[in-house]
Amino acid sequence: MNVPVHLTVNGHDHHLDLDPRTSVLDALRDHLGVMSVKKGCDHGQCGACTVLVDGERILSCLGLAASYDGAQVVTAEGLGTPGNLHPLQQAFLDHDGLQCGYCTPGQVCSAVGMLREVRRGMPSHVTPDVQGAPHLTDAEIRERMSGNLCRCGAYVNIVAAIRDAQHADLAPAEPRPGGQR
Structure with a gap:
């Protein structure tokens, strides 16, 4: 028996009929x-x-969609647009905080959530x-991001990107009219 689930994803409403185990x-x-969300280990x-x-940052492989009925979900592609990148997306590019890019969407979302946690003390x-109040040292960044693995080992550049973007506006860009990002 499926359950109705309403999610607002990257600013767009979706009404789904899902197996409760989804x-x-x-x-x-x-x-x-939404392909920016990667299935790594599941x-x-x-x-x-x-x-x-x-x-708040969550590991989407562990949360049941039905538990988040009515929630606002933002993925890496919902943070910015190609012409207007989110400050953390831009910082990852500026500091070469990626190599293969597989972990990058999760790293960027985690960094946004982590910086919000720091701002809340x-x-x-x-x-x-x-x-x-926490002082965001490199050790703090590494500890707070320790749940996001990078198989390529771009950690030094990821830490630099987060350090550079730590004072940026962390709100996602507004969705484009017509449902396109």
Whole structure:
């Protein structure tokens, strides 16, 4: 028996009829054709499937779509447009924070979510003073991004990109009229 699920993905409403076991990842890729979300390990271990749901980063392979009924989902392709890249997308390009690119959509979404967490004062495992505001050192960035793996080893450039974009506006670009990004 399927269940109705309403998701707003990259600013566009979608009403789906899904098996209750369908993950957010499979709903995006298999039912909506959103290919920027990558299926890496399908076990929550690599971070390639990271998206933003209601502004928070999640591993979309682990979340059931039915659990996110009514949610706002933003993928890497929903952050910016080719002519107006999101500041983190631009920083990844400027710092050569990618090689094969397979992990990049998840890395970028995770970085947006991570910077939002820092701005809210959320400490990490390496934050020296959990009572004070976190200072975004390279060690903080590495710890906070440790759930996103890069098989190519572009970590040094990914950290540099995030450091460079840490003060940027983290809101996604507005969707284009007519449903095109």
